[in-house]
Amino acid sequence: MSIVYLNGAFMDAAEARIPVEDRGFLFADGIYEVTPAYRGRFFLMDRHRDRLLKGLCELRIDADTSGLAGVHDRLLRENGLADEEVAYVYLQITRGVAPRTHAFPKAPVAPTVYAFARPYRRPDREVWDRGFEAVMVPDRRWARVDIKTIALLPNVLAQQAAVDAGVADALLVRDGIALEGAHNNFFAVFGETVVTHPKSNVILHGITRGYVVDMARDLGLEVQERPIQVEELARADEAFFTGTTTEVRPTVRIDGRPVGKGGVGPVTRRLFEAFLERVERHAAGG
Numbered sequence: 001m002s003i004v005y006l007n008g009a010f011m012d013a014a015e016a017r018i019p020v021e022d023r024g025f026l027f028a029d030g031i032y033e034v035t036p037a038y039r040g041r042f043f044l045m046d047r048h049r050d051r052l053l054k055g056l057c058e059l060r061i062d063a064d065t066s067g068l069a070g071v072h073d074r075l076l077r078e079n080g081l082a083d084e085e086v087a088y089v090y091l092q093i094t095r096g097v098a099p100r101t102h103a104f105p106k107a108p109v110a111p112t113v114y115a116f117a118r119p120y121r122r123p124d125r126e127v128w129d130r131g132f133e134a135v136m137v138p139d140r141r142w143a144r145v146d147i148k149t150i151a152l153l154p155n156v157l158a159q160q161a162a163v164d165a166g167v168a169d170a171l172l173v174r175d176g177i178a179l180e181g182a183h184n185n186f187f188a189v190f191g192e193t194v195v196t197h198p199k200s201n202v203i204l205h206g207i208t209r210g211y212v213v214d215m216a217r218d219l220g221l222e223v224q225e226r227p228i229q230v231e232e233l234a235r236a237d238e239a240f241f242t243g244t245t246t247e248v249r250p251t252v253r254i255d256g257r258p259v260g261k262g263g264v265g266p267v268t269r270r271l272f273e274a275f276l277e278r279v280e281r282h283a284a285g286g
């Protein structure tokens with residue numbers, strides 16, 4: 001049994017109901033956020049909250065977010081996840097319920113607020129050590145993917161293309177540039193230089209991406225935030241994806257071709273170790 005939050009109440013997931021006229025259902029008119037918790041302590045909560053507020057503002061959804069931190073904590077507790085090594089809370093806010101017409105409802109309606117908590121299982125270390133594969137998929141998304149909307153059909157199709165190919169990740173490519181994954185950000189490593197696409201309207205500004213960029217600089221690595229040409233990947237020594245439910249995931253083959261030597265490289269390893277150390281410290285109250 002899982003306990004979810006819907007519009008002010010906690011309930012069994014099986015009891016949660018959304019009216020058919022919810023604009024999330026009809027138009028994907030809403031946003032979402034996923035925040036990780038390490039042994040019950042939410043990680044980078046402020047950054048996730050700020051991105052949520054920015055998204056609400058962009059979509060002009062007027063939602064009361066004041067109690068949401070409490071909702072996050074309670075969802076972990078209600079679902080027995082307060083001591084879980086890693087868990088996350090998914091939160092979705094839509095414009096609410098109104099008769100179907102494209103423009104916003106004339107009279108204000110209450111946004112629909114839904115959230116659930118789930119454990120996250122990190123891959124076993126032997127699996128991580130072998131690395132993961134990715135396939136390139138054309139990016140078919142709209143021009144504001146910096147807003148974390150629930151309209152994810154191109155991401156769904158891209159991730160399914162990865163699953164169909166038997167690999168972990170889809171690398172979205174547009175105009176010869178490797179942008180990001182279907183649900184994570186992409187990094188390439190050249191020597192000791194870590195490269196990732198700059199923040200703009202063509203990628204989601206991943207919270208993990210920002211954290212890893214800062215961490216790489218702290219570790220003395222050079223970081224370049226610039227577009228990565230697909231042709232450059234043939235010269236990359238390493239590649240990896242980052243995300244809340246990806247953490248730092250090494251990519252050792254793209255479209256069947258080895259990245260660098262075709263194994264997990266030292267920079268990716270260093271970044272993952274540092275990431276684990278920091279989330280561990282955070283979980284311990286640091």
Ligand SMILES: Cc1ncc(COP(=O)(O)O)c(C=O)c1O
Binds near residue numbers: 034183185204209245
């Ligand atoms: C398209 C896309 N890029 C990147 C990310 C990674 O963002 P974060 O690190 O905030 O989880 C996500 C997360 O869902 C995503 O959907």
